[in-house]
Amino acid sequence: AQRNGKWILNSGGSGTATFGNVVKDQWVHLAVSVKDGKGELWLNGKKTGIFNPTKAYAPNFSIGIADEDKDAFHGEIYEVRYSTFDSKNFNPETDFLIDYKKKKEQDKKRLSDRKSLIQEIEKPGLGKELVTVLPETVQENDWLISPINDPCRLLVQKSDDGLSSTMQLNNGLVSRTFYISENIACVGYKNLTNNAEYIRAVKPEARIMLDSIWYEVGGLNGQPERSYLLDSWYPTLEADEQAFVLAGVETGAPLMRYPWNPKFNSIQTDWPAKGLRVVMTYKPTAMMSRLKDIEVHVNYEIYQGLPIIAKWIEVLNKGVKEMRLNQIECEVLAVNQDQVNRIHVESDFSFALVNANIKGSALMHYQGDKMEPYQAGESTTLWTVEKEYNTWASHNQAEDNFLQFPHRNLLISRLPMGPDVFVSKDKPFKSYLTFELLQDSDDRERKSLGHRRMYKRLAPQTTESLIAGGITSHDEEKLKNFIDQMSELGMERLDIQAWPGISHDNLDEKYIALWKNIAGYAKDRGIVMGGYELQIASRGRGKDVDCIHPKTGKPGSIFGQSVCIASSWKDTYYNKMWEFFDKTGLMTYNMDGPYHGDPCASTVHEYHHGLYDSQWEQWKTQVEVIHELQRRNMYIPIPDWYFLNGQCSTGMGYREASANLTPEQQMLLGRQYIYDGTWHKLPTMGWMTLQLVGFYTNDPRVGLEPLSENLVRYEQQLVQFLSSGCTLTIRGNRLYDTPETKEMLLKWINWFKKHREILTSEIIHVSRPNGRDLDCMLHVNPFIEEKGMVVIFNPTDREIIKEVKLPLYYTGLKKNVKITSEDNSVKTYNLNEKSELLLPVKIKPRGTAWFGRA
Structure with a gap:
């Protein structure tokens, strides 16, 4: 049956x-x-x-x-x-x-093809090295404090029989090993820092659903036990005749995922990151005649100095008949139980909805307790129970029920819905990218730091740093006065904030002339500018182009009423937006509500055919826009999570209403936002706003006007935000009102610029601010001259004298360290065996002090 x-x-x-x-x-x-x-x-x-x-x-x-x-x-x-x-x-x-005669002929051809394939794999190529034995080395250096310069290689073990082979991606920090016989399977995935093995069972390289039928890409069957994998089993593993089979392996340099040039005080780094790309080509077997024109490419990238591998797939159709690609699984890994929590997996298919969960998020709130596929939920990464995992090494049924079955050790990277696209000769398919970071510890700080380093190297635009001024006016005189003050203070970015912001599809000659004039005036003073607009999410643009709610079949969205950017609206709006940028010279994309993930059930929109491709096509449109912005060398602050596609910053972690709290409340809450937000962000990835005037109110208790009369509070907030390294905007109608106010601003802005490289480096989380004792921001960077700086805050009304224990391991410093401070004094302190420093400090009530490496 x-x-x-x-x-x-x-x-x-x-x-x-x-x-x-x-x-x-x-x-x-x-x-x-x-x-x-x-x-x-x-x-x-x-x-x-x-x-x-x-x-x-x-x-x-x-x-x-x-x-x-x-x-x-x-x-x-x-x-x-x-x-x-x-x-x-x-x-x-x-x-x-x-028909045994036919079968023997087919078997003979398969063996011949396999021999030819292995001979081809053994030929020289970029980054390829033929070896007799695969290495079993352990990395002795810590990649978080030492540069790892091991080359990225594809090691090919010379075949003894010409019918089977083993090859390995290796960069000295991580290795991924493949066994090739009747097909190919990943048989090893190691963290070379601690020699931990991640693979417990072989799985296909990917799975795709074409015309409603699932097909495996690569893979070998017949493993008798799925809780562990023995080398001796390899020769007994067999291919599925209905799975795409390996047909070729090529190597090359990593691809440039999007255009980017170092700018806006970013780090200087290779782009794309140094490394190696491996492309595995798969074709259908003779038993898959329906798919004879389909070809699948599985792409890997491995990067120098990072324990990270990226993966994506492509589906090509060389025939005349298009095929429907309903669903995809770009990664399928059967992971050893003890390593489930030591691999961080995320993809560049990322936005507000896809990063939410059933409990809601900063942007999303669910009604009821059911999550539809289009609500995504916790991204493309799925940890699930493997149906074939029938090992004896499991709990009994009572324990399974009590522990909610802990063996969710099958990792799948897939789209929650779709892509549901048609693949033809003219329309090949390329998936999103999955990034896998292997971690060697359960320590939260170490795991988090590795994640942040990933962004630093694989999304380097996140290190761009600009000190911004924000104003809501459209008055030319007020704007130029504001720009003059910014210029005198050395500020770098102007933001025309809500409301009214800027309408980027308004091509009226007078409107264009105003913003061209202002942008040119700012540019002459070394300032780039842009303006706020609520663009997509929660902004309808008309019933013909708005999102159709999947449940009602009528206009409506999960996140307010949003326009569908896979409708004809994108042709009219974006063309006008590019023309607006060209004519005015604006250089930042300050959009509120980019594509947050709203699905659309319309069947008549121009660029999607129904519900199941609507998220994919809208995400692609938003990504194309961000890529074009980077091609234009623009700065991209948007409240979402498109970092792996070119976004620069998002909110550090605040609610808009908090802008109307008193400055005293904003001080401590602001440091809590920074502490919490920098577990998964570099400082520059999160923006904060220093409110000189109220956001939704004119209550004098909220703002800092008159500035000269609130100079102490102004300075306290300024120091706090600058010392965090965050993307800071000072928002008001003016930046200073007296020479004393100006002098205070100049002092700290110049201090920030002098120490910018370390202040925008990663934060080590010493203690969360609680208002009862000292708290601090400790920046570390072992790869620059100024390897560490700590800024200490006293939120209390009493002077505090004590020793503060600072973990300096991630500065790379050992034994002793010379420390300087605001008074330019230099003292030498010894570090203990954990590279911890006991720093004696004396901080005045509500005071601040900074200490750096001399």
């Missing part, structure tokens, strides 16, 4: 067993044999399983009729044969109802 896309045998009263996959429009040979009381299953002449025979045999068997109503057969039967043999005379290589 057939069940869930599998051929099964129902052995009456003795259970069911599986032959293998059903393939649409494809003849298949199934055989059942019983010898010495043991049952065996055969698929196309190959043994694929065993079963328990019945005690007696009926004089017939049935197809499509079984004890269970859900078993059914859909198809045609060409021929059936029932045979008995002398137990010694049965030979599966001659006695099945198969």
Whole structure:
């Protein structure tokens, strides 16, 4: 019978067993044999399983009729044969109802193709190295404090028989090993820092659903136990004849995912990051005639000095008939139970909805307790239970229930919905990218620091740093006065804030002339500018182009009423926006509500055909916009999570209403935002705003006007935000009102610029501010001259004298350190064996002090 896309045998009263996959429009040979009381299953002449025979045999068997109503057969039967043999005379290589001559020819061709493939893989190529034995080395240096310059290589172990081979991606920090025989499978994935092995069982390299049928890409079957993997099992593993088979391996340099040039005080780094790309090409087998024109590419990238591997797939159609790509799984890993929490997996398919969960997030709130696929939820990364994971190394049923089955050790990277696109000769498909960071510890700070280093190297625009001034006026005189003050203070970015912000599709000549004049005036003073606009999320643009709610079939969205950016709206709006940028010279993209993830159930919109491709097509549109902005060398602050596609910054972690709290409240809350937000962000990835005037109110208790009369509070907030290294905007109608106010601003802005490289480096989380004792911001960077700086805050009304313990391991400093402070004094302190410093400090009430490496 057939069940869930599998051929099964129902052995009456003795259970069911599986032959293998059903393939649409494809003849298949199934055989059942019983010898010495043991049952065996055969698929196309190959043994694929065993079963328990019945005690007696009926004089017939049935197809499509079984004890269970859900078993059914859909198809045609060409021929059936029932045979008995002398137990010694049965030979599966001659006695099945198969065209053995044709089968031998096919087997001969497969062996020839495999030999040619392995010979091709062994040929020289970029980053490729032929070895007799794969290395078993452990990395002795800590990549978080020492540069790792090991080359990125594809090591190919020379084949002994010409029919099987092993190859390994290796950069000295991580290795990924593949075994090649009838097909290819990942058999090893190691963190070379602690020699931890991540793979417990072989899986396909990817899975794709074409025209509603799932197909595996690569992979080998027959592993007897899925809780561990033995090298001795490799030769017994077999390919699935209905899986795409490896046809070629090529190497090259990593691709530039989007245009980017170092700018706006960013780090100087290689872009794209140094490393190696490996492209594995897969083609359908002879048994997959329906897919003869389909080709799948599985891409890997490995980077120098990072324990990270990136992966994505491409689907090409070289035929005349388009095929529907319903779903994809770009990564399938059976992970060892002890390493589940030591691999960080995320993808560049990322936005507000996809990063939310059923409990809500800063932007999303769910009604009810059911999450639809289009609500995504916790991104493309899925940890789930593997159905085939029937190991003895598991808890009993009571423990499983109590522990909610802890063995969720199958990692899948997939789109929550779709892509549901049509693939043709003119429209190849490229998936999102999955990034896998192998971690060597359960320590929160260490894991977090590794994550932040990933962004620093693989999304370097996140290190761009500009001190901004924000104003809401459209008055030319007020704007130029504000720019003059910014210029005198050395500030670098002007933001025309809400409301009214700027309308980027307004091409009225007078409107264009105003902003061209202002942008030019700012540019002459070394300032780039842009303006706020609520662009997509929660902003409808008309019933013909707005998102259609999946449940009602009427205009409506999860996040307010949003326009669908896979409608014709994108042609009119974005073309006008690019023209606006060209004519005015604006250089920042200050959009509120970029594409947050709203699905659209419309079937008439220009650039998507229904619900299931709506998220994918809208995400692609937003990504294309961000890539073009980077090509134009613009700065991109948006409240979302497109960092792996070119975004520069998002909110550090605040609610808009908090802007209307008193300055005293904003002080401590601001430091808590920074403490919490920098666990997963570099300082420059999060913006904060110093409010000189109220945001939604004119209450004098909220702002700092008159500035000169609130100079102490102004300075306290300024120091706090500058010392965090965050992306700071000072918002008001003016920046200073007296020479004393100006002098204070100049002092701290110049201090920030002098120490910018360390202040925008990663924060080590010493203690969360609580208002009762000292708290601090400790920046570390072992790769620059100024390797550390700490800024200490006293939120209390009393002077505090004490020793502060500072963990300096991630500065790379050992034994002793010379410390300087605001008074330019220099003292030498000894570090303990953990590179911890006991720093004696004396901080006045509500005071601040900074200490750096001399």
